[in-house]
Amino acid sequence: MGSTIIPIPDGDWEKDIKEKRKFKFSCFPTTISFLEENKVYVRKWIHSIKVGVALVLVSLLYFLDPLYNEVGDNNAMWAIMTVVVIFEYYAGATLGKGLNRGLGTILGGGLGCLAAILAQKIGGIGNPLIVGAAATYMRLIPSIKKRYDYGAMIFILTFNLVSVSGLREENVIQIARERLLMILLGFAICISISLFLFPMWASDELHDSAVSRFKDLANSIEGCLEVYFRFVDAKESQQTAQQPKGNFDKCKSVLQSKAKDESLVNFARWEPWHGKFGLFYPWEKYQKIGEVLRELAATILSLEGSLLSPKEPWQNLRESIKEPCEAIGSTLAWTLRELGESIRKMRRCESEISIVPKLKSVREDLHEVMCPSKLGKLEDTDGLAMASFVFTLMVIAEKVEKLVKEVEELGELAGFQQN
Template identity: 30%
Template sequence: MNGKEGGFVVEISSSTKDELPKTSNKAAVFMYAILDFAKEDRNRVTFSLKVGLAVLLVSLLILVQAPYKVFGTTIIWSILTVAIMFEYTVGATFHKGFNRALGSLFAGVLAVAVAELALMGGPVAEPIIIGISIFVIGTLTSFMKLWPTLVPYEYGFRVILFTYCLIIVSGYRMGNPVRTSIERFYSIVIGAIVTVAVNTLIFPIWAGEQLHMELVKNFNSVADSLEAKWEPPHGRFRQAFYPWSEYVKVGTVLRYCAYEIMGLHGVLHSQIQAPYNLRVIFETEILEATNKAAELIRCLGKDIYDMKQTRKCSLLKNAHSSTEKLQRVIDARLFNKDYNTEEPEINYQSQRQSMSLVTFTSLLIEFVARLDHLVEAVNELSKMAKFKPQSL
């Protein structure tokens, strides 16, 4: 959950893709899929080209002899920085760059301090001190990145662990941790500068602009829904009266389902989290329920897009069966004292810590229950809009 082990993600596609051309040539199908994927959002192609350009620019510092004599092999850290730091939007790149810069600086200073301390201990104690420090840093960074309030800085903790281990170990063998830290740091700075410059100056992709356009799109969608009610029969809508009210009903039910998703998101990002051992125990049942629900929603979206009626009863039944199974497991393992006595890690005291998990599962079960209304609304729409029946 929320970046921790045992977590899960509910993925629901926002739109249904066009079917690929039917051909026995797998290479042609694959090429059509790539072209369709690129046409959906041309920024994807722009982003890919920008990453390639940024990697090429920092690679020239190694490929060209003159800068290679100045920077040496440490410039490889610039390439790693570009590959890791370059994100789709400018804002995400700045966020990741901040985490990497702060983590690298902290790890470098800490590595130098520990290396000097280990050097004072003599040749016998030096590797022992370094080994203990690596264990402590690995433990602390791995624990802190699981802390709910520090989840946004998880990448920074990974950088601290990665950079610290490389600097302290290489400095021990090379005998100059200060120089190693400085070389690593300016290499990272070069990679970060190239990343920010390319992503910001060359066809930048702004998350704020995307949010603005999505908001405008929502306004236009509302206006279109009002105007559609007065349109005569056209295209695939051959009936005399446009089923405007049914589309509004489906949208309303879907919006209430989205409210449940927002509730699940709030539980995942709350400060109070269920213990890791409980999340692992119920992981299979929760994943099954979310996958079945997502499959049903995708099927409903495809039915509306294709204007066809398919059999959704089996998918709805599977979704309900998965939540019923989840409810039985929750009741058996959290609220059954006889069961808890057999598993000491789940006792009465741990029930107080498991409220976050109970809340999450309750919202998930309620979300699946709302799918009944969504299926009913889509069925009514299919009748009013005269969707084509499923071909056997």
């Protein structure tokens, strides 16, 4: 039988292979961009998988007969409960909660055993009552409640369980020791997975969120000034010149960041050395910077009334201060971005050389804008409204100067590198 020869054009197969390779590698940038855009959801899935792995490992106490026969049903349950209770999203939160649970269990179990032995010897239930009341009172102290509330709760719970069970059980010390070992086993599994398997650091999120807020507020200042003086170039009417909500959405999110900052700072304090953050990094300075950022955001939000005011009657008056105000806004926005970059790169900002002179020039320009020759008579309604707008810019400049000092202190305490 004769063979059939199928002609293949020269170069087509090479072209097909190149196209396939091109398509294959072109998928990587798309995948990376998708992961960046959905970072929050990806991290949530990673956390869920980590919790599942921890539960599978601790469940081996039930699945493997030698381990089950060794620890027993009741004690194995304490290990599973420990994993479920202390495994948190951030590594610092898991470590802090685990240490609180371990310390509370040890102290509560030890004192509970002592109370149980005394109760068996001399009788009475006065000791658990006194110790439990004292521990509950200490739990209400703000400094203890802020960082050790969970440990105090576990102490009270463990102390009462051990001391009360000691009235009926003779081997209370052995029971306490076995349960403590199971709790330590669950704690070890949680910490190992949380720290070494795609760790989620609260310190990184606190650091990155602080940097992003500087940029957001800088954009808000520029956006507000753009809207306020837009009529000069576009000659828009009152109906078409509407305030973009995006200018204030970021400010509102900054105002609502206090609770998140406090929790992230608390978690970051528990985290071990990692990456660019040492053991004694001054996380409390991020709280101070966050407070000033919230004050600045509230001041920027106060400009909303000026943006909603009618524009047509004030065109000439606004046009007279347009150029200096826009220059002032650009300087303030530039300063905020410089401060954010200083924190992001962990380097000292040359405030005395570049930032302070520009802020001083801003103050001089604002005082010049406030003169009656530019704003008109203060008795005039338009003049008062414009003076209020310029005065708000002065307050914003003061908040930015305060931020410069806070970032400088952060750089000194954290040991930021010099340029």
